[in-house]
Amino acid sequence: MSTDLALQIGEHALLARAEFGKLIDALRGQGYAVIGPTLQGGAIVYSEISGESELPVGWTDEQEAGTYRLKRREDEALFGYVAGAQSWRPFLFQPRRTLWRAKGSAADFAIDPDVRETPRFAFLGMRACELKAVSIQDRVFMDGIHPDADYSARRDAAFFIAVNCARAGATCFCVSMDAGPRAEAGYDLALTEIIGEGRHDFLLEVGSPRGAVIASLLSLRAAGDGDAAEAEAIVERTAQSMGRVLQTEGLKSLLQENLEHPQWDDVAERCLSCGNCTFACPTCFCHTDEDVTDLDGQAAERHQRWDSCFSLDFSYIRGGSVRPGIASRYRQWMTHKLANWIDQFGESGCVGCGRCITWCPAGIDITAEAAAIRASIEKD
Amino acid sequence: MAKSKPKLAVWKFASCDGCQLSILDLEDELLALTGEVEIAQFLEATRAVSEGPYDLSLVEGSITTAHDAERIKMVRQQSKMLVTIGACATSGGIQALRNFRDINDFVAAVYARPDYIDTLATSTPIAEHVAVDFELRGCPVNKHQLLEVVTAFLFGRKPMVAGHSVCMECKMRGNVCVTVAHGTPCLGPVTQAGCGAICPAYDRGCYGCYGPQDTPAMPAMSKVLEAHEMKGRDIQRILRTFNAHAAPFREESQRHDAADDQG
Structure with missing residues (x-):
């Protein structure tokens, strides 16, 4: 040797x-x-x-x-x-x-x-x-x-x-x-x-x-x-021997042009808005800052923690949350990951690791959701 | 010159006292707390009582008697801010199980002399009786969140208490999901964070001690529980624990009434 x-x-x-x-x-x-x-x-x-x-x-x-x-x-x-x-x-x-x-x-x-x-x-x-x-x-x-x-x-x-x-x-x-x-x-x-x-x-x-x-x-x-x-x-x-396929050709425009598609309501009936997909995803980067003080106000700390587009607070602005419904939150996550990410960073935010599918307690499958939208559009 | 300290009052209604004990459990912070507020009324800790009005009232327990329904109005009148603490005060507690049955049946079954018992037919949260400024969840409340609520009050800001699911803090803790990896039914997806995902950290499903998260997807949750071999009757039971009367849990549990009858 x-x-x-x-x-x-x-x-x-x-x-x-x-x-x-x-x-x-x-x-x-x-x-x-x-x-x-x-x-x-x-x-x-x-x-x-x-x-x-x-x-x-x-x-x-x-x-x-x-x-x-x-x-x-x-x-x-x-x-x-x-x-x-x-x-x-x-x-x-x-x-x-x-x-x-x-x-x-x-x-x-x-x-x-x-x-x-x-x-x-x-x-x-x-x-x-x-x-x-x-x-x-x-x-x-x-x-x-x-x-x-x-x-x-x-x-x-x-x-x-x-x-x-x-x-x-x-x-x-x-x-x-x-x-x-x-x-x-x-x-x-x-x-x-x-x-x-x-x-x-x-x-x-x-x-x-x-x-x-x-x-x-x-x-x-x-x-x-x-x-x-x-x-x-x-x-x-x-x-x-890949277990799943996500057809990416034309996917960005498919999603961006179908923001009112009935599939978003369909997935919202199954989605728990628990945020597991976003915390299992290796690319999700959202975080929030929290300021805390001690009782006498003489010491303060700013903390950063993971946040998720599936929480109501995530889209909270004065007067309320922009995405009160689960359909709008799932849509935000998926369209960002697969479409708007490309506009923002020049590439998709998905690497095909499958964690969002495996670790969704409800078993929602991002590839199946995309395929369902594609199938309904191609049928029309 | 000593500044005038805000007066803090702690009140007990129908409850087990566990949330009040969470205040006493703030051992390391108690002295600092008494440095900033005057504990004007806290019978669990001291007999010494000073009169109202109070700047901040922490209310534990639910309303189960006509007497308490009047007493909470008195508390409200004497309190600039009123914060409810714990599952009893925020959702009616475990004793709200009476809300689903005839109270007279319970009284007859439990007490040798039912005629001695003078109680309401329901156990209801404080907010169904008087205006509440903030509700802190949990059975019992988390002492760190409790301290944050008091601190936020002292500075007139909103408490940093998240309304999202237990799942998020479970993943942040590095737990492996007990539903996905073990097939264990878990209420984490519909339950509000705050406990630190204690049960999943010890391979147990979440029991929903903190009540419903901001936007709980109850029918979707039932489908996941059913997929993990919980029957309608079991789902009804897991939803009817400490937060049985919280509207999302209550309404979903009532959807399973038919299954319960088949029992």
Whole structure:
């Protein structure tokens, strides 16, 4: 086994299953908090890990609209599941945080910006759709004249290890959104898990100088043409087995031209307006600020927390909420995600991860809703 | 020169006292609270009472007797601001189960001498009797939200109390959805946040302690509960707990009356 492979960006090599733990060790050795897939609460949950024993070895998931179940696999795959219950979003865009604190005195007040040390995360097991989702949130939080300092700092410090999908779930449609299943860009390292007769390896590809440094700390062996072809075939099979399809051609105008379509009322009868879709979505970025004071008024804090277009308060302006009905809220979410996002940011806000379908307690399916509107228009 | 502190009064109607205990449970903040307000009436904590009028009244409990229906008017007259705290005061509480049956049957079943009992046929929230300035939900109320309500009152601003679903705080907490991942029926989608999604954090479905969220989709909720093997009678029962009389829960539970009869 060679350990002298000095990989350049774009080059690949094989990492044996038996050597996999050293990847986590190397990342931790470089000061990263490694966040990887774990089994928690009956699902795959991305959480901090200290070693390979915490990975969901031999587990997979079955997802459908409104249901998610863990199942045993027949092999010992490390990444044999599809997309985790929650994306990596909470690590970069925190559910709650304090923006600043202020202390009052008799004449004045002083602001403490509440700057904290930026955690250095290594995300182990990012799917192509999740990498794409991060790039979409990057545009929201880091582009423009007011970049979000906390998100930017966490994002810049983070190390991304992608895993190309060897399986598609029943709610997956990344192919429709041109967001997977192969990680094309944005990773430091990418892995394809190859399990076959007598072998369990990872084809490791280097995507950045930081990735090359970590790769240099691993026991790798040269990959042959057959290995690369096998990895390619695995991803291709996944691409061919997507559980869902979202027809994107003309979708933007289809939605924008049908704001009064009866399908919005139809979905409103099933929608709980609970907001689960927006908090499971890896690209939803809405948040609100809340100011609190202590009892004597001498200290104040501004908090930021996730918010959702499904809450009544979200569209509250003087005199009431602009979107009192559930139909208008579902329409706002879906037309923003699939259509108006393109006007706003130049690309769709959906990556086809399927979380909004799986984690909707009512099992509402964004691909089916879009298809229903399309079918009724094409019929007319 | 000592400033004149606003007078705070705490009142009890038909209730278990749990929400008043949430005030006493503010251990770390109690001294600061007494620094800012004069606790003028709080019998759960002290016999010392000073006369009204009061700047802020916190009212616990529901109206279940003719006497209390008059007493709440007196409280209102003496209070500049009146805030109701807890499921009893805001929706009638668990004792509002009487609203769905004949009170005389209950009295006969429970008491050896029914003729000693003088009670109303219903248990109703304070807001059905007098004007209420703010309603703080929960069974019991969350002490941090309670402190926020009092603090907001002191500065004349609106309390930061969200009206959205439990699901949102459940996801913010990092819980895995118990309905989707375990098939456990849960009222989180129609229930107002505030508890911190405690039950789902311990693999239980939400019991709806905080009452209906801003825009609860009750028929859609029933369909999801049915899909997770709850029958009409069970749905009626889960909706008829601490907030049984809250209109969205009450009306949806009544839709399942036919199922109840088949029992």
